[in-house]
Amino acid sequence: MEYILSLILGLFVGSFINCVVYRVYNKESFLKGRSKCPKCGHKLKVLDLIPVLSFLFLGGKCRYCKEKISIQYPLVEIGTGLLFFSVAYLLQANFLETGFFNLAFLNLLFYFFITTCFVMIFVFDFKWFIIPDGLTFTGIIVTLTYLLSQTFVFDVLSQDILLQRVITAFVVFLFFFALYFFSGGRAMGFGDVKLVILLGLLLGFPKILPALFIAFAIGAIIGIILMLFKKKGIKSEVPFGPFLVLGTFIAMFFGDHIIQWYLSLM
Template identity: 35%
Template sequence: MEILIFILGACVGSFANVLAIRTTESRNYIFGRSKCPKCDSQIHWYDNLPLISFLLLKGRCRQCKESISIQYPVVELVMGILAVVFYVHNSSFLPYILLMGMGTMLLVITLTDLKEKFIYESHLYSLLAFSICYRYLIIDVGIMDTLLGVGLFGGFLLCLRFIGRIIYKREAMGVGDIKMGFILGILFDWQLAVVALYLSFISASIVGVYLLLFKKKQIKILPFAPFIAFGSILSVVYGNKIIYAFLSII
């Protein structure tokens, strides 16, 4: 069953690629055939199979032989893995569909933030809809716990923005990141919000240090949405286990 779930996830990842790329290019993501970005030739269905086509074509367009961006198979692979992780976490139909919806939108937001350092409102609205449905239909959490989660997650990012403006005279946190924090806070009580924030910042720190030490890159702006997405997904799936493990240590 997990193999079928992985294939389904890879197909969803292919759609996430289309949604992210066509949004940044202001193209219709529902209608219109996929085209090679290099030669503009239409891509046939058999050259558009998630992961498989990339391997069979050896990462090159069938027509112009130019290389295909590694983004396509990587996103399909990541979404395939996420699909299996979500299925293992909760295989019931409605929770799984909502988790996949949230995961897809987080992946799309990650892609657009990495490419343009911008988070689109339409993607945030979709994430909000999935988050609200998951909160009220699936999670057994009181309204006060939810408000604490929203306030802590989004409020902490908002405070960082003001602190950065006062101390460093620049924006330390984007508006899109803050909105994302408030939306994802719907999913958590205050404890899980702390876990999500911690995982977000620790993963961003690891990547930042790696880029500085090994890539010798001067980091002016590090897109933070990918790390918020990473921390939030881990907190949704494994947050309670992380809290239990931490409490058992102390």
């Protein structure tokens, strides 16, 4: 039951993400005003805003101007829904039994927040090759607050691990800054350099290693595929942020397993 609720919540958060990403890119306020069709500007009714279902019932077209709606909308909604479902499942969320005022529920909320952040970064960087600073900094501040509360309020994270997370964030930042600097910005954008601070805080050492490995591996594979199909030249950029958040999401939940598996091979 909790997992189904998380899935439904994720669908609505996905819809919210679509809206926020569009409005932030167009420099509109994302709190004020109703959602409208990007083509004809017609204000959307509640019926037009139901995740996935609206898209299906309207046949992927705007109710008013019949302009095609981007497949991005339902994909982000379904993707976020499935990610929320996975998070609830992996954290074994059972808030209907244990209630909402406990550490386990706080953890769940935190991972929902991080997932939301990651999906926004994914969409933004995938579409426009930028990672908004506001998004990265909000992620860093919330994560630091979460870690500090884990250490000093709930006493479930030792001060050593807290310090280790901060050092990890600093070291990966330096590593990525060097990559950025010595490649003249060709290897990655500065947005990625700032993003890894958040990823270092979330994962710490050694979990950051499988995250970066997965990111570089997927990036390389996608890069080669694009070159083979001559869609992109060697010089043109492939956004790196989507791979970084994907690698981090996997490492957050499976990092320990991946490291153990790797060590067992040696």
